[in-house]
Amino acid sequence: MTTDQTLHPLQRPHPAPVVFGAGAAIGTLGGMIGLGGAEFRLPLLIGLFGFAALSAVILNKAMSLVVVLVALPARLAAVPAGEVAARWPVAVNLLAGSLLGAWAGASWAVRMRSTTLYRVLAVLMVLMAAALVLTHVTTLDTLALPLWAQIPAGVAAGLGIGVVAAIMGVAGGELLIPTIVLLFGEDIKTAGSLSLLVSLPTMLVAFARYSRDGSFAVLGANLRFTATMAAGSIAGAVLGGLLLGVFPDLVLIPALAVILLISAVKLARHH
Template identity: 45%
Template sequence: MAQPDNTSRSRAFHGPAFGWGAGIGSLGGLIGLGGAEFRLPVLAAIFRFKMLDAIIINLMVSLVTVIFAFLFRIGMTGIAELLPYLWVVANILSGSLIGSWMGVHFATRVNERLLTQVVVVFLVFLSAVLIGHEFIFSGLGLDIPLPVAVVLGFFAGIVIGLFSSMLGVAGGELIIPTILLLYGLDIKVAGSLSLAISIPTILMGLSRYRARQTFGELQQFGGFIGWMAAGSILGALIGALLMVYTPSTALHVLLGIILLISAWKLAMVKLRTPRKAGR
């Protein structure tokens, strides 16, 4: 599918954008993610956006998806169970905002090919974590003294924010394991806390990209972004509804396989084709 390169042509992609948004939003909503790790390969490999443009669009759609996914999840489970863990949100967020600020600096200074290689490696890493999730995180969290957990949570937050703004993801794929490891919380609670942390982290990244005047060329794709965001809202609702019926083990393996395929597809399109494929 060729990249929509002007306003009139982009209208033809509204339907596919909505469909992809709904499907990806459903996957992300199932485990408390914004779906960005699945959406980024679609934007870059199927719609053929340049990697930096795909990252920024991904952050925009992720913001909408994460907000609604959070609202849907607390609507299903209630806000009361999260209130005792707001300190966890503050702990990780204190680092993720710093990391998000730093990530934009890197993403806007490297070339297209290097940025794509970073994304592909990151997707493969996430795939391995998801597929081996039960083995890696069985018996966790760790029995870490609270002061140590707070310090580690801050530095983990920096890494999370760095990858969030640099790769256009909400960061949940790193936040959830961090919460499981350091604080030993239930995975469904961790998923909701992850969404709460992701919202300000994404806002920081978008504000930094805007300050660097990287939004100008994306104005013509406002309709495309809007339709994908609308589909993502529907998908987030579907994911929240299905969350209570889906076995966690099977879900992580399925999503890991999808990510691995996505990484392969992205590498084939972006790293083995002439540069003219980009905009």
């Protein structure tokens, strides 16, 4: 890790209701569009709670992991496990790239200069905003690639998604779902379940890599903060799921994309 990657393992205490409420707000936003909301939580960790970039990424990864673990059984109840299991080649194809990408992405993140990491995060937030609009506003059609092209394309896509998910500390569903639809022709509902099966081991690999670095101390120093915000995120995700469809996607998605773009600008200017 470079010496200018300034970390603040122990932040000044934040009131638990504020931390829980922030997590709940993010979880609700994510739940209304069928995601965990980690892409919105990251700028909040940096801007509102004052964590340095790498610290925020590691905390975000820990919370994303908790949210995915909670969401997976509920998602498998919505889509029969047998139906998901029958698509195991899709998950294996993507994992062949995403596991390597997760390790590489986490390795790069801990070695980046602090200013570089802020800029990289800003660029990735713009990518997430584009993926959000692509997935929820446009109609996705399969590319219908032949098998000889589909397999390497899946590995390459998984590699890129693993890198992005590790650097941002997110589950990667924003990128996995459209990839599964486009490359493998699955419907959105099945793609959502498959994305969780891919993202869970991918996140564990990134988490393992981060745990080897001194920056991982931020998690142990902020366990109460992390647990409180994760609980809020889960509660918000449940509420967001209940509100699914209350706000039209044509209104909600562009608004959330704008939030990501504004966050990206702020991160790019962050010193």
